[in-house]
Each structure stands twice: as structure tokens, then as C-alpha cells.
Amino acid sequence: MATLDINRVRKAYGNLEVLKEVNISVGDGEFLVLLGPSGCGKSTLLNIIAGLEDITGGEVLIGNRVVNDLPPKDRDIAMVFQSYALYPTMTVRQNIEFGMKIRGIPAEERAKATNAAAEMLQMTGLLDRKPSQLSGGQRQRVAMGRAIVRHPDLFLFDEPLSNLDAKLRVDMRTEIKRLHQRLGTTIVYVTHDQIEAMTLATKVAVMKGGVVQHFGPPQEVYDRPANTYVARFVGSPAMNIIPGWLLASDGVPTVAFDTPQGEAVVRGVPLSAETAHRFAGRDVLVGIRPEHFGLDPSGTVPVGVDVVEPTGPDTLIVFAAGGTEVVARLEPFDAQVGRQERFSVKAEKVVLFDPATETRLD
Amino acid sequence: MATKSLARQQMLGRLFIYSALILLALYYLMPLWVMVTTSLKPLDEIYSGSFIGLPQEITFEAWSKAWSGACIGTECTGLRPYFVNSIMMVVPAVLLSTGLGALNGYVLTKWRFKGANLVFGMMLFGCFLPYQAVILPMAQVLGRLGLSGSIPGLVLVHTVYGICFTSLFFRNYFITIPDELTKAAQIDGAGFFRIFLSIMLPAALPIIVVSCIWQFTQVWNDFLFGVSFTSGSDTPITVALNNIVNVTTGRKQYNVDMASAMIAAIPTLLVYVVAGRYFVRGLTAGAVKG
Numbered sequence: 001m002a003t004l005d006i007n008r009v010r011k012a013y014g015n016l017e018v019l020k021e022v023n024i025s026v027g028d029g030e031f032l033v034l035l036g037p038s039g040c041g042k043s044t045l046l047n048i049i050a051g052l053e054d055i056t057g058g059e060v061l062i063g064n065r066v067v068n069d070l071p072p073k074d075r076d077i078a079m080v081f082q083s084y085a086l087y088p089t090m091t092v093r094q095n096i097e098f099g100m101k102i103r104g105i106p107a108e109e110r111a112k113a114t115n116a117a118a119e120m121l122q123m124t125g126l127l128d129r130k131p132s133q134l135s136g137g138q139r140q141r142v143a144m145g146r147a148i149v150r151h152p153d154l155f156l157f158d159e160p161l162s163n164l165d166a167k168l169r170v171d172m173r174t175e176i177k178r179l180h181q182r183l184g185t186t187i188v189y190v191t192h193d194q195i196e197a198m199t200l201a202t203k204v205a206v207m208k209g210g211v212v213q214h215f216g217p218p219q220e221v222y223d224r225p226a227n228t229y230v231a232r233f234v235g236s237p238a239m240n241i242i243p244g245w246l247l248a249s250d251g252v253p254t255v256a257f258d259t260p261q262g263e264a265v266v267r268g269v270p271l272s273a274e275t276a277h278r279f280a281g282r283d284v285l286v287g288i289r290p291e292h293f294g295l296d297p298s299g300t301v302p303v304g305v306d307v308v309e310p311t312g313p314d315t316l317i318v319f320a321a322g323g324t325e326v327v328a329r330l331e332p333f334d335a336q337v338g339r340q341e342r343f344s345v346k347a348e349k350v351v352l353f354d355p356a357t358e359t360r361l362d
Numbered sequence: 363m364a365t366k367s368l369a370r371q372q373m374l375g376r377l378f379i380y381s382a383l384i385l386l387a388l389y390y391l392m393p394l395w396v397m398v399t400t401s402l403k404p405l406d407e408i409y410s411g412s413f414i415g416l417p418q419e420i421t422f423e424a425w426s427k428a429w430s431g432a433c434i435g436t437e438c439t440g441l442r443p444y445f446v447n448s449i450m451m452v453v454p455a456v457l458l459s460t461g462l463g464a465l466n467g468y469v470l471t472k473w474r475f476k477g478a479n480l481v482f483g484m485m486l487f488g489c490f491l492p493y494q495a496v497i498l499p500m501a502q503v504l505g506r507l508g509l510s511g512s513i514p515g516l517v518l519v520h521t522v523y524g525i526c527f528t529s530l531f532f533r534n535y536f537i538t539i540p541d542e543l544t545k546a547a548q549i550d551g552a553g554f555f556r557i558f559l560s561i562m563l564p565a566a567l568p569i570i571v572v573s574c575i576w577q578f579t580q581v582w583n584d585f586l587f588g589v590s591f592t593s594g595s596d597t598p599i600t601v602a603l604n605n606i607v608n609v610t611t612g613r614k615q616y617n618v619d620m621a622s623a624m625i626a627a628i629p630t631l632l633v634y635v636v637a638g639r640y641f642v643r644g645l646t647a648g649a650v651k652g
Contacts, residue, residue: 052545073551085546089564098560099550146550 002063002076002153002186003028004049009058011044011210018044019210022058026203031180033197033218034190035233036207042190043158045207049188050156051075063153073102078147079156082163084139086131086146093127096146117145120182121175137168144179157189161196173199194234198222206230224351228358231287231351237329240288241353242322246271248280255286255352257322261302261340264321268347275361279352284361287351290316293328299344303328308335317341401425401620408616424617428625432618434605435594441625443595444602448582448629450513451598455520456577462521463528463573464566468558470529471536472544482533488526493586496523504591511592519591520581527580528573535569536562571640579630599626 004026011019018041026032034042047053049060051072060067067075086095093114100110118124121141131139140160147155157176161169177200180187191197197204198218205215206229214226225231231239244257244264253271257264266286271279291314293301306325307318315335317328328343335341352361396413401424403417411418430440469475470482500519501510509515539562547557563570588598597605603626607619634641 047545050545050549052548072545072549077549079546079549081542081546083540083542085540085542087543087547087561087565089561098547098552102551102556146546 003061004032004154004186004188005059005061005064006045006049007059007061009045009048009060010056011041011048011053012056017210019048019056022207022210022212024205024212024215026186029184029186031187031189031200031202033201033204034188034207035192035194035197035204037192037233040207041210042192042207046156046158046188046190049154050077050079076153077156078150078152078154079158080140080143080147080160082159084131084143084163086139086142088131091128091130092123092134092142092145095131095142096149099146099150113149114145117148120148121145136164137172140164140172144176148179148183152185155185155187157187159190159192161191162193176200194236198234204234206233208233223349224360225287226360228285228287228353231353235289237290237316237327239351240286240290240321240324240326242286242288242324242326243283243355244286244322245283246276246279246281246352255284255350257286259302259304259319259321261304264301266300266345266347266350269350269352270348270362271352272362279361283355285353285355285358286322287353288326288345289349290327290329292346292349293317293330293343294346295330295333295341296344297342299342301343301345303341303343305335305337305339305341308337310335397620397624401617401624403617405613405615405617409613424615424621425625427615428606428618428621432606432615432622434602435609437595441599441602441606441622444597444599445625447513447596448599451516451520452578452581452629455517455524455581456574458517458521459524459528459577460570460573462525463530464532464563464570465558466525466529467532467534467536468562470533471539472541472557472562473554482529485526485529488523489530491526493523497586497590500587501591511596513592513596515591516587516598519587520577520584523587524577524580527576531569531573531576532566535566539565568640568643571637575633575637575641578633582630 004024006022006024009019009022010017022041022045024032034045036042044053048055049062051067051070055068062075062077086092087098090098096114096117097110100113105113114127115124118127121144123138123141123145126134126138126142131142134142143160160176161172164172173196176189180200189196189200201218203216204218204221206213206221206226208229214221214230221230221234225234225239228241231241242257244255247254247256247265251273252267253269253276254265254267255269256266269286301321303317303319303321305317305319307316309316309318310332313332314329315332317330317335319326319328330343353359354361399415399417400408400413402420402422403411404419404421404423407418428441430442431438432440434444466485470478500522504510504515504518507515507518509518543561544557547561552560582598583600584598585600585604588601589604592598592601603622606622
């Protein structure tokens with residue numbers, strides 16, 4: 001078990017900079033998820049933590065020890081790969097024991113550790129099979145077993161669920177969470193799936209273009225995204241970003257935006273007095289999560305229903321506002337396309353962004 | 363009505379295909395037939411009868427003469443010592459070139475370095491170099507190393523020439539093995555050679571077979587390097603065969619010639635028969651990953 005500190009880490013291939021000054025720090029036993037689209041540098045960062053790629057600048061510390069120049073095997077880490085990377089010619093048992101064999105652990109102890117891991121992952125019956133005789137989920141288990149017997153300071157997961165079908169993915173997600181709860185080992189987990197990030201993480205680092213956009217607990221990333229990129233990337237359907245303006249008013253920060261049915265006004269958005277004063281009368285981007293709309297005859301947002309998408313538990317309503325398409329997630333009701341409705345907005349949940357920099361105000 | 367004529371058309375088509383195939387097969391088998399029958403006939407029968415007919419009396423005399431009695435130059439030892447020469451040449455040459463090719467393929471795919479593609483390109487270029495182009499420089503190198511005219515010299519020549527091909531085989535095979543496998547092994551603590559021996563080589567069995575068959579055939583059947591770099595009692599079997607067939611006193615001993623040619627060809631035939639199905643499997647293995 002260990003802390004992980006990534007200090008001003010940079011990585012460049014020639015002139016191509018894939019990581020620019022990354023700073024992340026997590027405590028012992030945390031579950032860090034690196035979240036971002038492909039090509040954002042998250043896998044490169046993971047490989048740097050593992051020691052599989054060398055570092056252009058900065059420091060990586062595992063348990064307060066600088067590991068920049070340590071080879072992977074001396075970093076006390078274990079890694080689970082996207083393709084599982086099971087050795088094809090070895091049985092499951094040999095796969096799990098390979099690392100221990102190299103470290104010179106006696107056969108008896110190896111067998112004990114392997115059996116314990118197999119029991120924990122419910123794959124005792126698979127130990128004598130070859131990887132090619134296993135299903136995707138079983139291979140995933142073996143890869144995790146191989147990591148567990150290492151008793152590492154740090155688990156690294158590189159998109160471990162993206163090769164599984166939807167149902168299995170949800171099951172294995174739970175399994176990984178359970179594993180983390182049981183072992184309490186620090187985990188770094190790379191994914192492009194924001195649901196995985198939300199469900200698993202204690203800390204999320206949202207990355208784009210080699211830069212950490214937002215680093216914080218998942219609920220904070222969801223509620224108070226650092227910029228419009230993070231706001232759009234996390235959550236499904238994504239947060240609505242509606243061009244509007246801040247009214248110069250009487251101490252209660254109030255935003256307004258246009259809809260084809262008239263002006264919508266939201267009173268009481270969270271904003272410091274200082275920023276409210278600075279932005280009074282100026283354009284802002286109004287961020288509203290779909291679930292923060294509510295059907296309300298006395299609501300302040302006039303809506304012309306464009307599309308109705310019932311999902312079962314909720315009904316999604318698509319309407320126009322501020323020149324963009326806006327999605328609201330409401331409790332099922334008798335929605336009719338073309339009809340006029342009025343919505344209210346949970347003002348305290350609204351997030352405002354600067355239209356020039358697209359970063360959050362406050 | 364329509365279906366009936368369609369069926370007949372199909373049958374006619376089949377008939378045509380099969381008769382063409384059988385005819386061509388016969389055409390290609392004809393020389394083998396002549397070789398086998400001739401080698402089993404006494405010399406008198408060959409000179410009195412037709413080349414193609416069955417032997418009236420079967421004798422293995424020509425075979426035993428070819429193996430241990432035929433004269434090559436002034437020595438009447440048969441092919442046996444030269445067969446041994448070829449074995450002494452082909453076994454180390456095949457093992458060395460396959461081993462080095464595997465190592466090259468491993469480095470070129472899993473431990474890529476700056477200029478790896480250029481190195482690979484130059485190796486590929488080696489595949490297209492004709493034998494004749496390397497004979498003179500090779501002779502100079504062998505002379506400097508003190509290996510000229512010897513079997514170890516031939517082993518060196520065939521190993522060097524074979525590496526281009528074997529590296530190509532292994533590189534194209536290893537490139538289908540995911541890099542994550544090497545990374546996983548690195549994290550498990552395995553080093554360069556441990557990964558090669560414990561993970562890459564066991565996974566490469568099909569291509570090892572391909573490489574061995576290919577190299578065995580090339581080295582065993584080679585004539586030019588053998589005749590250029592060795593002489594006398596050090597020559598491989600192909601050169602000895604040529605000497606038996608081309609140097610005769612008195613009546614040409616067709617039965618001995620044919621038996622000799624077949625003795626020289628048997629090892630490669632055997633290799634194909636034993637390992638042939640792995641050969642095809644290995645050549646297509648890149649397409650189907652487990």
C-alpha cells in the first residue's frame with residue numbers, strides 16, 4: 001500500500017508533447033481513475049507510472065520514493081492490461097505463478113498464493129486450462145489473479161473492461177470495486193468510460209490533450225466541473241451548456257437565456273458577490289444538468305417540446321434554448337411534441353462558465 | 363427439366379476438372395516414375411528396354427552402389443561420406459539461422475530501437491540478393507577467417523545468407539503477438555532473454571517449424587555455395603551427386619545415377635512429409651490468433 005505523487009510530469013516524443021506538466025497526488029488506499037478520450041495521454045501516464053515508458057520531465061513517487069529510474073519489477077506494482085496479456089502457452093496456474101517464479105519464491109508458497117487468489121476470484125476450476133480455453137470474463141479474472149498474488153503497493157488497470165460485453169462489464173466493475181474494498185490497495189485505473197470513473201473512483205483526473213482538466217472526487221467533478229469540457233464529458237446525457245447572460249441585480253445572482261418561447265430567468269445561482277459584480281450584465285455560459293429541470297406550471301423557463309424520449313424511469317425532453325439543443329430529464333409525464341410547457345430549474349445546482357476561457361466561474 | 367440439365371452441366375464440369383487434374387498429376391509424376399523404375403533395373407535391362415516400363419527383375423544393387431560403392435573422382439566411396447557432410451552442414455546451419463532469426467524478429471518487434479525499420483529493410487534486401495553476388499566477397503571473408511574449403515565455412519555462409527529469411531519470418535510472426543505480453547512479463551520481473559525463452563519462443567512454434575523446413579530445404583539443396591567453397595572429400599551431397607552423374611567411365615550407369623539422385627532428395631522429402639502440415643499451419647498462423 002502506498003501513496004502516489006505525480007509531480008510536473010512531462011512526456012514528449014520528439015517535438016510531440018503528449019503530457020504537459022501533470023500533477024496528481026493520491027493518498028494510501030485511494031482509487032484514482034484517469035478519464036479521457038483516446039489520445040489524451042492517460043495510457044501514457046499509466047505506462048510512466050508502471051515504468052514501461054521513460055519520463056521526459058518531472059517525478060513519480062510511489063510511497064514517497066522517487067521511482068523515475070527504477071525498472072518496472074522494482075516498483076512494487078502489478079498491472080492488468082486491456083487485452084489481459086495472458087501468456088498464451090502457459091496454463092492459468094503457470095500464468096499466475098510466473099512472476100513469483102522469477103522472484104524465486106519457493107514452489108509451496110507459490111501454490112498457496114495461487115490457490116488463495118483463485119478462491120478469491122472464484123476460478124479454482126480453471127487453473128489447469130490454457131487462456132485460449134477461457135471466456136473473456138474468465139481471462140479478466142486470471143489477469144486480476146496474476147496481479148493480486150504480487151501483493152503490490154499499487155495496482156494499475158489499463159482499460160480492463162473495454163473488451164467485455166455490456167452485461168459482463170457491469171459485473172466485473174462490481175468485482176473490481178469489491179476487490180478494492182477487500183484489499184485496500186491503492187489503484188490507478190485508466191478508462192474512457194465516465195460511468196466506470198464515477199462508480200469506481202475516489203478521485204478522478206479528467207484528461208484532455210495531455211493536460212489534467214479536473215482532478216477531484218467524482219461527485220465534485222460531476223457537480224462543479226472545472227470547465228465546459230469536463231462538464232460535457234462526465235454525465236449522460238451531458239450537461240447542457242446554454243449561452244446566456246448574468247443580470248445586474250439586487251444581490252441575488254440571476255442568469256437569463258433566450259428560448260423561442262421567450263426569456264428564461266433563473267434566480268439564485270451560486271456565485272460569489274465579487275464574481276457576480278464583475279460579470280454583471282455580461283455573457284456567461286449556463287451549465288444545467290438534465291435532471292435539474294422540473295415540470296412546473298409556475299416555472300420560469302418556457303419550453304416548446306421538440307422531442308420526447310421515454311427511457312422508462314425518466315422521460316427525456318429535448319427543447320431549444322440559447323441557440324442550442326437542451327435536454328431535460330423529468331419524471332415520466334404525458335409529454336406531447338409541439339406543446340408548450342414550463343420548467344423550473346434547481347438554481348443552486350447551476351454552474352456558470354466564462355464564455356471566453358470556458359472555465360468555471362468561482 | 364431445367365434442374366436436370368443443370369445437374370448434367372455440373373457433372374460435365376466436374377469431369378473436365380478431374381480429368382485435367384489427373385492428367386497434370388501424371389505428367390508431373392512421370393519423372394519420378396522413371397527415376398524409381400530405372401533405379402530398380404539392372405543396367406543391361408535399361409540399355410536393352412524402354413525407359414518407362416516396369417523392371418522385369420527388381421534389384422537394389424544400384425542403390426547400394428550409389429550409397430557405398432560409386433566412384434567420385436578417384437575415390438569409390440559412394441555417397442555415404444558426402445551425405446554425412448551434408449548432415450554436418452545442414453543441422454548447425456538450420457539451428458543457428460533459425461535461432462538468430464528468432465532473436466532478430468524478437469528485437470525488431472518488441473525492443474524497437476531507433477532505425478529498427480531501416481535495419482529490417484536492409485535485412486529484407488538481403489533476401490533479394492542472388493547467390494552469385496555474394497560468392498566473391500564471401501570467399502574473401504572465409505579465407506581471412508581460415509574457414510575456406512571446410513564444412514564449418516559452409517555453415518557460416520548458409521547461416522549468414524539464411525538470417526535474412528528467418529528474421530523476416532519471425533519478425534512478421536512476432537508482430538502479431540501483442541506488445542502488452544512483453545510489458546506484462548517486464549512487470550512480472552522477466553528480463554530480455556527470459557521473455558524470449560519463456561514467452562516468445564513457446565508461442566512461436568509454428569513459425570519455428572516453417573523456418574526449419576525452409577532453411578533445411580535451402581541448405582540441403584544448395585549446390586552453388588557447396589561447389590564454390592568446398593572441394594574433394596569436404597563437398598556436400600549435391601556436389602558429389604553432380605560428380606557421380608557427370609563423370610563416368612565406360613557405359614553411363616543410369617540406375618546408379620537415379621538412385622543417387624533419390625538418396626540426395628530423400629531428406630528434404632522426409633522433412634516435408636513429417637512436418638508439412640505444420641508448414642501450412644505456420645504460414646497461415648498469423649491470420650488466426652488464439
